[in-house]
Amino acid sequence: MLCVAVMDDDIVFCTQFEKMLQRYGEANEIKITADIYFSGAAMLQALKDGALYDILFLDIEMQQPNGVAVGRYIRETMQNEALQIVYVSGKTQYAMELFQVRPFWFLEKPTEDASLSACMTQYQDRFAGYHTYLYYTISKTEYRIALQDVLYLESKGRKILIHTRGELITFYGRLDLVCSRLAVEQMIRIHKSFAVNPQYVVSCYSNSLYLSDGTALSISRKYRKEVRSSLFAGDIMI
Amino acid sequence: MEFPLNTSIYLISNAFSIYAMYQFTKVFYTKRRAGFWWIVLGYAIFFLLNSGAYLLFANPLLNILTRLVPFFLISLFYDTKMSTRFLATLTIYAMGMLCDGVMYTIAQWIPFNDVVFSSGFATALVLFLVALAAGKLSMVRSNAQKRLPLTYMLALLFVPIGSIIVANVGMGEYDFGSILMTTILLGINVVVFGLYDVLLRTETLRAEKEIYLQQNKYYANQIHLLEDAQQNMQFLRHDMKNHLGRMSALLQNQEYDKLAGYLQQTITKMRPASEYISTGNSDLDCLINYKLSLAEAMGAEITVHTELPQELFVSDFDMTVLMGNLLDNALEALRTCPQKQLDLSLRYQKEILNIGIRNTYTKENGKKKRAAAEEEMLHGFGLKSVQQAVSNYNGHMKIDESDDYYTVKVLLYRK
Numbered sequence: 001m002l003c004v005a006v007m008d009d010d011i012v013f014c015t016q017f018e019k020m021l022q023r024y025g026e027a028n029e030i031k032i033t034a035d036i037y038f039s040g041a042a043m044l045q046a047l048k049d050g051a052l053y054d055i056l057f058l059d060i061e062m063q064q065p066n067g068v069a070v071g072r073y074i075r076e077t078m079q080n081e082a083l084q085i086v087y088v089s090g091k092t093q094y095a096m097e098l099f100q101v102r103p104f105w106f107l108e109k110p111t112e113d114a115s116l117s118a119c120m121t122q123y124q125d126r127f128a129g130y131h132t133y134l135y136y137t138i139s140k141t142e143y144r145i146a147l148q149d150v151l152y153l154e155s156k157g158r159k160i161l162i163h164t165r166g167e168l169i170t171f172y173g174r175l176d177l178v179c180s181r182l183a184v185e186q187m188i189r190i191h192k193s194f195a196v197n198p199q200y201v202v203s204c205y206s207n208s209l210y211l212s213d214g215t216a217l218s219i220s221r222k223y224r225k226e227v228r229s230s231l232f233a234g235d236i237m238i
Numbered sequence: 239m240e241f242p243l244n245t246s247i248y249l250i251s252n253a254f255s256i257y258a259m260y261q262f263t264k265v266f267y268t269k270r271r272a273g274f275w276w277i278v279l280g281y282a283i284f285f286l287l288n289s290g291a292y293l294l295f296a297n298p299l300l301n302i303l304t305r306l307v308p309f310f311l312i313s314l315f316y317d318t319k320m321s322t323r324f325l326a327t328l329t330i331y332a333m334g335m336l337c338d339g340v341m342y343t344i345a346q347w348i349p350f351n352d353v354v355f356s357s358g359f360a361t362a363l364v365l366f367l368v369a370l371a372a373g374k375l376s377m378v379r380s381n382a383q384k385r386l387p388l389t390y391m392l393a394l395l396f397v398p399i400g401s402i403i404v405a406n407v408g409m410g411e412y413d414f415g416s417i418l419m420t421t422i423l424l425g426i427n428v429v430v431f432g433l434y435d436v437l438l439r440t441e442t443l444r445a446e447k448e449i450y451l452q453q454n455k456y457y458a459n460q461i462h463l464l465e466d467a468q469q470n471m472q473f474l475r476h477d478m479k480n481h482l483g484r485m486s487a488l489l490q491n492q493e494y495d496k497l498a499g500y501l502q503q504t505i506t507k508m509r510p511a512s513e514y515i516s517t518g519n520s521d522l523d524c525l526i527n528y529k530l531s532l533a534e535a536m537g538a539e540i541t542v543h544t545e546l547p548q549e550l551f552v553s554d555f556d557m558t559v560l561m562g563n564l565l566d567n568a569l570e571a572l573r574t575c576p577q578k579q580l581d582l583s584l585r586y587q588k589e590i591l592n593i594g595i596r597n598t599y600t601k602e603n604g605k606k607k608r609a610a611a612e613e614e615m616l617h618g619f620g621l622k623s624v625q626q627a628v629s630n631y632n633g634h635m636k637i638d639e640s641d642d643y644y645t646v647k648v649l650l651y652r653k
Contacts, residue, residue: 092515093517202589226652232634
């Protein structure tokens, strides 16, 4: 089941879009629940009240707070990188500030079923397996943490530190073994002592990368090729 | 007094041979980690240590050490693998030894005068030549643009060889005249090879000029597109009232199908047929629209996907070279393919520019490579140019040749 929110001040558009989502859901046998918001303020209030969504479709061309403002609130204030944002716009010319919110997709208005379908299919392909967990043991008790909440793993001596949005979890383990149990799209090894969750990477350079909490990590020479291959992977039209 | 004059010639030749070693390092190291002047300082210290050891101590082991160790330390100023540093230091040192050996052997057959030979003048020149040759060879491999005719290169060889001959004839004794001659001849060599570099730069400028001429073509095309769009808009604006009237009538008559068709027509008119992308990057929009319109004229099935900010960190020039060449390559392949399909995607994510271009092609090994080589000679461009543009952004390129599609993926980093 997918929980989706649509934010646009154009009532006609919202109704149409909701119908398109239903059509997609029926055609692909997925249950989709869509909440509609006509203003940025309403959307922000809902998020503050703890509403949980998988994807947000946000309009850019509307009164403040608009899609960009909402996106920034989600990434910067809520520190949430797991919530996927799709910007819907009547223009194809995008300002740089949009990219800093790390949207998942851009949709053009007027939106067609085919474009929405491509977007949703991509979401399914990339995030379907995202409710996986990282399991670890402390004092003979097994715990688990959703990968969605893990920013990066660090190995220090014989211990592994799980850096999450909130706390830091330490347990005995070897980074090699832990990474081998996870798919490479979920946790990428970038250094002898570090592996990162790609979702939390906000900018990537040839020798280093930055995570959403400001941490800068360097990509060691040994792993540069691997990191590159993961960036090269996938169909180009996606 | 022989001593100081002898020494002076030795010092000048040694400086020149160290300069030759520096030229050689260009084959192995490219990325500097420290400022230019630090490296100059490094070489100055190297020169002082090496010359000092040789003149003061005359100990063979010390000579070797003062040649290898400071030179290796200088390599730490560059960003490369440790193994490359060892390889470079040892190779360059070995080349020096080799030149020494070669000159010694030649001296058995050809009577060099003592001054030229024992001061290391001839050896230094030969080492310099070898360094330059190695440098040019490695450049030729990496960059098709910088290629000068073989005749230029052969003519250039005349200068160092001639220098050795002149020195041999002219430098009879260790006197002031010999010092002057050494300095001037070595100076001439440095100047001549410097001029060669300037020549290369001119060639590059000529290549750039061609690119600008190409760009003008793209702009001309874009203007046509804009004119078309303008005309369409005017048509719509004038008749808007009529169109709306007609649509309203259809609505009232509940002729919904006709209305849908009419609306679709109007929407299509709003966008000129050949405008594939409009990212706000005018040069890029121009180029891609132009190239894709050529593909369309060929009857190709085209899909484009762009997600780009209006301000790209890649310079317009590099984008033109990159996309121009990639698309030209694709168009060339489409020409000889019965089923034409072209997919293009340009994405900006996490401060990385991700470009993908996929096209159908006829997989005939020999023919394809020959055609690509011909293209290269015609414009001096090609995939090698793309590689140069890509490396400007520490980027990478990956090519996939499957049975049906030829896919090129390019990643460009912001730094």
